[in-house]
Amino acid sequence: MKIYDYNYGIIYINSTFNNTVSTLTDLKGNTIGWFSSGVLGFKGPKKSTSLASQSISEKISILAYKKNIKIVDIYIKGISIGKETILRIINNCGIYIRSITDITPLPYNGCRKKKKRRV
Incomplete structure (x- = not known):
């Protein structure tokens, strides 16, 4: 397991009506790790709940802590709870x-x- 010397990282959160990926x-920009609600065992409509988002954020925080990343920039994309x-x-x-x-993205x-209409 690679432990990073610097304390900085970036967390990308893609949150849709059906799923949340962090x-x-x-x-x-090199990926260290990722989690989605499907990977954590949520299926169907439970993937878009706030409980699934809570589990994802706990897992991504633990991963960052293990990799010695203490300071993060967060980029959020999408609309969801x-x-x-x-x-x-x-x-x-x-x-x-x-x-x-x-x-x-905004239209x-x-x-x-x-x-x-032609009459």
């Missing part, structure tokens, strides 16, 4: 959150409008 990387829960638990596990960035033009 990835821990180093500052260059579990985003705030993950942040709260990571902070409570003794990991210092340096920055939180929301990278959710700049929206969907295509309907054709005008």
Whole structure:
């Protein structure tokens, strides 16, 4: 198991209506480890609950602690209940959150409008 000399890392959280995926990387973007609610044993509609997000954040915090990562930047993508829960638990596990960035894509033009009705 590789233990990192520096204390910095990045946590990417992808939170959708169906699943939550959390990835821990180093500052260059190389993946150290990842967890999703499916990997932790949640199936079906339970994958999108806040309990699943809670379990993911505990596991990713333990992984960061084992790899000697104490300071993280967090990038959040998506819309779901579990985003705030993950942040709260990571902070409570003794990991210092340096920055939180929301990278959710926003539509700049929206969907295509309907054709005008011809009578």
